[in-house]
Amino acid sequence: MTPATLADLQTPALILDRSKVQRNISRMAERAAALGVALRPHLKTPKCVHIAALLQRAGATGFNVSTLKEAEFFHAAGIDDLYYCVPFAPNKAQRAAALVRDGCRLTLMTDSLDGARAAVAAAEALAGDTVLTFTLEIDVDGYRSGMALDGPDLVLAARLLQKSRATRFAGIMSYAGASYGKTPAQTADLTETHRRALARARATLLESGLDCERVSFGSTPAVLHARELTGITEARCGIYMFQDLFQAGIGACERDDIALSVLASVTSRQPRHNRLVIDAGGLALSKDRSTAGRDFDAGYGLVCDAASGAPLGDLAVTAVSQELGLVTSLSGAPLDFGRFPVGALVRILPNHADMTAAAYEHYAVVDGGAEVETVWARTNHWAD
Amino acid sequence: MTPATLADLQTPALILDRSKVQRNISRMAERAAALGVALRPHLKTPKCVHIAALLQRAGATGFNVSTLKEAEFFHAAGIDDLYYCVPFAPNKAQRAAALVRDGCRLTLMTDSLDGARAAVAAAEALAGDTVLTFTLEIDVDGYRSGMALDGPDLVLAARLLQKSRATRFAGIMSYAGASYGKTPAQTADLTETHRRALARARATLLESGLDCERVSFGSTPAVLHARELTGITEARCGIYMFQDLFQAGIGACERDDIALSVLASVTSRQPRHNRLVIDAGGLALSKDRSTAGRDFDAGYGLVCDAASGAPLGDLAVTAVSQELGLVTSLSGAPLDFGRFPVGALVRILPNHADMTAAAYEHYAVVDGGAEVETVWARTNHWAD
Known part of the structure; x- marks a missing residue:
């Protein structure tokens, strides 16, 4: 039974304001449209099929997830295009393969030559002929995961993933997590640094005869404050749906x-x-x-x-x-x-x-x- | 199916070492026995019936819980003597009453004259003749909840709870949360301050013609470092079962x-x-x-x-x-x-x-x- 008012709830309880969520979703959809970039919302924030439906109504077709449990949950709810954009641990290969066999267009991520080798080994050890699709994360600002752009590893890792019968290489991504301590102007500068690094990485891959269909970039403040996102094929953001005091503190919302x-x-x-x-x-x-x-x-x-x-x-x-x-x-x-x-x-x-x-x-x-x-x-x- | 080894688990996963839990449980049972005080372990730490069973085997008969959900969970598992030792919100009266009607010896807590009035009003508004049992928390060190020991409120609140047909007054408690930043010697001093304050509160109640069967005191470091607990009828501790880096840092464990x-x-x-x-x-x-x-x-x-x-x-x-x-x-x-x-x-x-x-x-x-x-x-x- 749905409680009639807040007074009928057992405290503590989590409250969501529908109009505010809808407004936040619409604003970011407009922002992405103005930047000319596809928005790929991150479902790690809501973890809820009803909010995924609001995002679909605002134009989203693909989503990010931060766990395979989320991927399983949203795939069971009929969402097919899911990007598990956290560095992949090989022990998750069987669960990922089960999703792919079940029709999920699941994209995975790793962020080193070692990681690509481990991904290929785990994928090739699977029974059957399931192909796992991988992207590579570029470390632009040292904030967290990602591989160095300089040196041969990016091309070597992409080639490994492309050559194996059990994996496919789908592109590159970066995450502007360092935007979380910055002013809007600094965030715009950081975003431009990421954009150029991703463009350089893509050019390197193309020069080496590899494809690079996906160039994925994210963080809510980075997309909000971006001057342009030319060359980026998709913007990944999540927290904008709910916003919070931290985001308000850095000027990403009121x-x-x-x-x-x-x-x-x-x-x-x-x-x-x-x-x-x-x-x-x-x-x-x-x-x-x-x-x-x-x-x-x-x-x-x-x-x-x-x-x-x-x-x-x-x-x-x-x-x-x-x-x-x-x-x-x-x-x-x-x-x-x-x-x-x-x-x-x-x-x-x-x-x-x-x-x-x-x-x-x-x-x-x-x-x-x-x-x-x-x-x-x-x-x-x-x-x- | 139970995974055979750690390598079969999906990461991240929560791991519990059975021998260490058992050793921690035995040590605290021995410590309480040496102090001559009944140990009332806090199930907010494990939230698990198997660990409750280990605690029972070590002599525990009554337990603390920090939510009514825990109370419902453990009562359904056959545990009857439960102390919900967090200040009571009146909107939880119906759930508490349902547990009591179902045979649970549930004790509740409030920590002000206002709280006692609200508890009595909520209990009297319940259908039927269920009696809710309340204790009062004493604020000894300003750390968090609790009522001042000085002034008339303690006696007034206890009398209110004792007089209503829908509530019963069962005693007093305090929590030495301030022990969490202290050395063992400072914690022993703080514990003694609590012990004396509780003894004084009990004496005040008895002088006013009220009963005070329960004198409950807790925190893992406070009980570990206590010099004596004369006059305390039960020691409430939880974190000792698992321990952690904070407890190790304050000398409560290795x-x-x-x-x-x-x-x-x-x-x-x-x-x-x-x-x-x-x-x-x-x-x-x-x-x-x-x-x-x-x-x-x-x-x-x-x-x-x-x-x-x-x-x-x-x-x-x-x-x-x-x-x-x-x-x-x-x-x-x-x-x-x-x-x-x-x-x-x-x-x-x-x-x-x-x-x-x-x-x-x-x-x-x-x-x-x-x-x-x-x-x-x-x-x-x-x-x-």
């Missing part, structure tokens, strides 16, 4: 764009400490502290009115235990305790939406008010 | 006692950055950074040999994205890349076991080696 929040109950008032206790703690909010050290450090999340979702001044969750959070004003201003009787509901905006959402199996979907329209399921974890 | 780890695959080697990439990131390890600023800052976890579980020098996960982690040596010493081909398995010791375990639905149980003996299920989340 706070009012944040579509995800956690509903919590006030369980105690502690005037002597100028704080409230709520029943959402480290598990319900996540221990993500990505706003730490930013201009606006939101602790573990910003406290909002439950019905409207609007921030209540500078109230934030400043400490968490496993199942409780402490709320106070960041400025030290006295709380209006009359507003928060025991049992009062509040909503908490998250630092990092992906991390917070992962603690929940469902979204309670609202639309700007306290009425719960429906409940949408998420997938979580890595294997059944 | 690293070798840590029973929980995450199995991960090496997906890339990046000699130019002196680092490895693994397929365990912020979701698989949690974003908990409780070792930050401690003598030994383990990043997001310490890297160990997969089969033996022994740390590999000072290799740690120093950065995470959602589904990948970067591994390097904390000292900057060059990695032995020959040891870590793509596909190699490693195990990661967690900063905070409760937070890491919460991302998984199962434990793969080993016993000092690479053989997987069995798989144990966990409960997670807050409501079905």
Whole structure:
């Protein structure tokens, strides 16, 4: 039975504002269209078939996933074009092959010559004649995974993947994760550095007689702030659907764009400490502290009115235990305790939406008010 | 089908070492016996009926839970004496009452006069004649929830709970969470402060003609380092079953006692950055950074040999994205890349076991080696 209002939910609960999600999805679709690039949304953020459907309605045909469990979940829901764009571990070859045999157009990724060798060995060890499709990640800025652009490894790895009867080489990608600490102008510069590096990598591959059909690039801020994406065949973004306090802090959205929040109950008032206790703690909010050290450090999340979702001044969750959070004003201003009787509901905006959402199996979907329209399921974890 | 060895698992996976859990459980049972106090283990750490059975075999008869979902899960498994020792939100009254009607000896907690009023109102609004049993939390050190010991509220709240036909007052509790930043000697001092405060609270209640059958006190380090616990009727601890890097850092255990780890695959080697990439990131390890600023800052976890579980020098996960982690040596010493081909398995010791375990639905149980003996299920989340 779908709860009728927020007051019918058991706290903590994950709340999603449908209009905000829809607005975020439409904006990014328009942004990608303006850049002339295909948008490949990342389903690691919503992990939900209903949101995948909203993305399809906005024009998306292919998606990214961050786990094979997501790939299995979305393929079972009828989505075929899936890019598992995390460096591939060979122990996942059988699950990947099962998806391919089942009709999924699954693309995988590895990011080194060693990785390509391991991928080929794992694919060739599979029974039958399944072909696994691989891309290679380029390390442009040292942020995380990826292979160096200089040196022979890119061409050697691509050739290995192309030559094996059990694998296919489909192109290259990079991830502008380093955009997550930058101003919009710095992000635009970083994006241009990635774009040029990818173009150079593609040219090197073509000069070596290899194909490079996919040139994939991503991160929400990088695409939002890009000056141009010429030569990029697809833009990968995820967090834009929900947005969060970190994205707001780096100028990728306004706070009012944040579509995800956690509903919590006030369980105690502690005037002597100028704080409230709520029943959402480290598990319900996540221990993500990505706003730490930013201009606006939101602790573990910003406290909002439950019905409207609007921030209540500078109230934030400043400490968490496993199942409780402490709320106070960041400025030290006295709380209006009359507003928060025991049992009062509040909503908490998250630092990092992906991390917070992962603690929940469902979204309670609202639309700007306290009425719960429906409940949408998420997938979580890595294997059944 | 139970995987035969670690190599048969899909990474990331949660690994539990049975002998270490058993040793940790036995030690704390002995410690509580030496202190002459009943041990009430906290099931928020394992969330697993098999580990509850190990605790029962070591003498435990009552347990703590941190959510009503845990209470429902363990009551369905035949455990009756459960203490939901987190401040109660009135919207949970119906679920609590359903457990009581089903034969569960469930004890609840609130921590203010307001909270007691809300609890009584919620209990009296229930259909039927179910009686909800409440305790009151005392705030000894300002660490988190709890009511001030001075002033009339403690007696007023206890009397309210005792007088209502729908509630019962069962005693008091405190939580020495502030022990989590202290040396063993400081923790022993803090424990003594709590013990005396609880004794004073109990005396105040008795002088006012109220009963106070339960005097409950907890935190793993507080019980480990207590000089005495005279007057305490039960010790609440949880993390001792698994232990973690934070507990090792504050002297509550040795690293070798840590029973929980995450199995991960090496997906890339990046000699130019002196680092490895693994397929365990912020979701698989949690974003908990409780070792930050401690003598030994383990990043997001310490890297160990997969089969033996022994740390590999000072290799740690120093950065995470959602589904990948970067591994390097904390000292900057060059990695032995020959040891870590793509596909190699490693195990990661967690900063905070409760937070890491919460991302998984199962434990793969080993016993000092690479053989997987069995798989144990966990409960997670807050409501079905």
